[in-house]
Every structure is written in C-alpha cells, then in structure tokens.
Amino acid sequence: MKTSSLAAAWPVNLYESKRLQGVTGPAIRPGDLALTQRALTLLPLAEKATVLDIGCGLGATVSYLREKGLSAIGLDLSTVLLRDARAAGTQPPMARADAHRLPMRNESVSAVFMECTLSLMARPARVLEECSRVLRSEGHLVVTDMYWRGEAPRLKAEPSAGCCIFGAVERQVMERRAKDAGFTVTLWEDHTAQLKYLAAKLVFEYGSLKDFWAAFGISEEENWCCVKPGYCLMVARKDL
Amino acid sequence: MTEQHIDPEDLKWRCSKCGEKLVAAPAVVEYMGNRFTNDLPQCPKCGWVLVTEKIAKGRMGEVERILEDK
Numbered sequence: 001m002k003t004s005s006l007a008a009a010w011p012v013n014l015y016e017s018k019r020l021q022g023v024t025g026p027a028i029r030p031g032d033l034a035l036t037q038r039a040l041t042l043l044p045l046a047e048k049a050t051v052l053d054i055g056c057g058l059g060a061t062v063s064y065l066r067e068k069g070l071s072a073i074g075l076d077l078s079t080v081l082l083r084d085a086r087a088a089g090t091q092p093p094m095a096r097a098d099a100h101r102l103p104m105r106n107e108s109v110s111a112v113f114m115e116c117t118l119s120l121m122a123r124p125a126r127v128l129e130e131c132s133r134v135l136r137s138e139g140h141l142v143v144t145d146m147y148w149r150g151e152a153p154r155l156k157a158e159p160s161a162g163c164c165i166f167g168a169v170e171r172q173v174m175e176r177r178a179k180d181a182g183f184t185v186t187l188w189e190d191h192t193a194q195l196k197y198l199a200a201k202l203v204f205e206y207g208s209l210k211d212f213w214a215a216f217g218i219s220e221e222e223n224w225c226c227v228k229p230g231y232c233l234m235v236a237r238k239d240l
Numbered sequence: 241m242t243e244q245h246i247d248p249e250d251l252k253w254r255c256s257k258c259g260e261k262l263v264a265a266p267a268v269v270e271y272m273g274n275r276f277t278n279d280l281p282q283c284p285k286c287g288w289v290l291v292t293e294k295i296a297k298g299r300m301g302e303v304e305r306i307l308e309d310k
Contacts, residue, residue, distance in 0.1 A: 197274050200303040204269075204278045207245050208302055228309075 014163055014216045015057060016080045023205045024198060026088075027060040029116035029144070031194035035233050036061050036115065039142040042187060042235055045070060049110040052134065054099045054127070055117025057081045059090040065113075066092050073109075075099065099127045104134040111140040119145050119167035128181035132238055141183055141236040146195065147171055149230040163218060165229055174234060183236035195231035245299070246281060250292055255283035262290055269300075272307045 014020065015028050025032045045051070047069045053061045056074025058081055065072035074094035076082055082094055097103050099114075099121055112131045121127045131141055146168040155166060169177075175185050199209060206212040213219065246264050253262045262281040267289045269276045281290040291300070304310075 196306050196309070199306045200274060201276060203299050203302045203306065204245075204276055207299060209306075 014218075016078060016084075017216070019205070019215075021058070023201050025060070026058045027115070028057050030198040030231050031144070031191060033060060033064055034194065035144045035191060036064055036113070038189075039113070039144075039233060039235060040065070040068060043111055043140050043142070045110055045140075050108065051111045051113065052102075052104065052109045053113045053115070054102075054131070055114060055120065056094055057085070058088065059085040059092055059094050061113055061115060062092040062094060063090060075102070100130065102130045102134050106133055107136045107139075109134050109139060110136055111142065113142045115142070115144045116146070116164050118143055119164040119169075121167065124167070125177055125180065128177055128183070132182040135238045137238060137240055139238045141178065141234075141238065143174070143178075143232075143234045143236070144191070145174070145232060145234070147174060147230050147232050149190075149192065149228040153227040155227075163216070168229060171232065174232075178234070178236045182239050184239055185234060185236045187233070187235040189233045190230060191233055192230040195229060246279060247292070247294065250281045250290060253281065253290060255286060255288055257288065258283055258285040260285045271304065274307060276303075 021028055024030075027033055027036075048071050051065050051070045051072045053065070053072060053074045056062050056076045057078070059074050062072045062074035072092060074092060075097040076094065077096060077098060079096060082096055085094060095103070099117070100123060112135060114127075114131070118124050118127060128141075135141065146164045148168055148170045152168070152170050152173075171188065175188070178185055202212045203209055206215060251262050251264065254260060255262065260283050263284045264279045265282050265284070266277050267280040267282055269278060280295070281292075282288060
C-alpha cells in the first residue's frame, strides 16, 4: 500500500492540530488518561507484559503504561504526531504503521489499546482481526471510542472522513465486530460525560462546535442537532 | 474561551465599584460539576467578571445544552 493511500485510510489532520491538543491535552481524546487508568485496573497484566497502543499519537498512553511497568509500544500513521512526540521528549518505542497490517508477530502481545482510534479506521473489522492475530490467547483488547447512544444517524460523510464521529457505530455493532474478530466482551461502560466535557471545552475554545468543525473543513451535517454521540470503554478478551 | 473570542467592545466597560477598565483574564466557570478556565472581561482590581448577554446566550448557552444533553 502506498503512503498516499495509507494517509487516505487514516486521516489525522484534525488530531495534529496544536490548538486541539491544547484543549484535549497530549492524549488527544475525551477523558485524557482517565479511561486508560480505569482499564488498567481491570486487566491482570504481568510486569513487563508487552502492550500495544494503536494510534498512539503523541505517546501519552505509551508513556503512562511504561511508567506502570509495562513494555508498551506505540504505533501511529501520522509522521507529524510521531515527530512532535519526539520533539517533546517522549522516548518510548513508537513507530509508523498501518493498523490494518500490524508489524507484529502472531500472539506476541498481552494487550492492545485503541483509544478513540478504532472509529477512525477505514476497515475496523480488519483492524480487529489484526488485533486478534497479534494478541496472545486470552489477551485483552481495550477500546475507548465514540458510539451512538440511539439509532445511528445517516451522516453524509464516510467513516474515516477525518474525525472519530464519522466512524462511530451503535454499541451492538461495536460488540458484534469484536465477537466476529474472536473476542468476548467482558466490560462495557458509558463515559459520555467525558465527551460532553470535551465538547464544552471546544465550544469555549473555538466559539461553537460549528466553528470547531469549520476550523477543520468539516461541515455540520443537516441532522447534526439531532444526533446523540456517546463515549464508552469496552474491554474484551481474546477467545481461546 | 480564549481572548480572541472577547468582543473588544466589552473591554470598554469599567467596573462600577472600582472604576477600573475591564481586562481579558482567565476566569473559572463551573457548571454541573465541570470546571472550565476561560478568558473573560473582568475587573483587574476586584475580579468581578462581565458575562454579556451575547456570551450567556451564545457559548455558555451551547455548553449548557451539551452538558444537559438537550
């Protein structure tokens, strides 16, 4: 796959914005590290266990996991974010890679984190298959992401159109995708309050959500006012 | 809200108590358990904050709708 098509498969411009990062913090997602911390309390991970963070961005999660004694590795498609991470002094192992083709051996990691990144993927089912492939038997998948609290709206934009909201699906779809990829969902928690808090901060920073979208060339959908996006933590275990 | 969102007209007001000209400075806004720090016009002496109708019905109104899930 050529670089240009990789970029098309995982648009990252919005997340490379320093102004947005100023609102979200270095984790560049709702809740900062709160849900990472929450997930870590639930996983029986041994010291030095190998953990993969897909869509590591500036490396906030990778740094946190390494502080907790884990051998965390970060992958991201954005050369800009990886460069900015290094410029900021983030040293953990991070590399550029496409989540649809993970550069990892079969059954080589104990846990995979995807924090607000699965919804950005062009082919989320394929990415989950890759997660299953690289995870050891009974390894853990941690997904935090946007989802639709009601029926999914019909948005004009395609999934992976540059923001996680366009790739959001209903809870049932998230769980079915995980099951189809060989996982058993062990935990589902709603954390929409984290999303609302971030949205509110964006309003203060950009003037309105409409102005926030416009800053990234994204038009508000006609039915934007009617949609109810939520935010969740899903933990799943790879089946034997 | 960063300083760029403050209407320059709002900084022409003076504090009725202190007589000081208002300045743009960080103010903490709390709503439904959430805290936000944003630049708002305020008196540099006593700290009174000016929340104009435009801000109240605009950005703060949108934030209120988001947090209340309306």
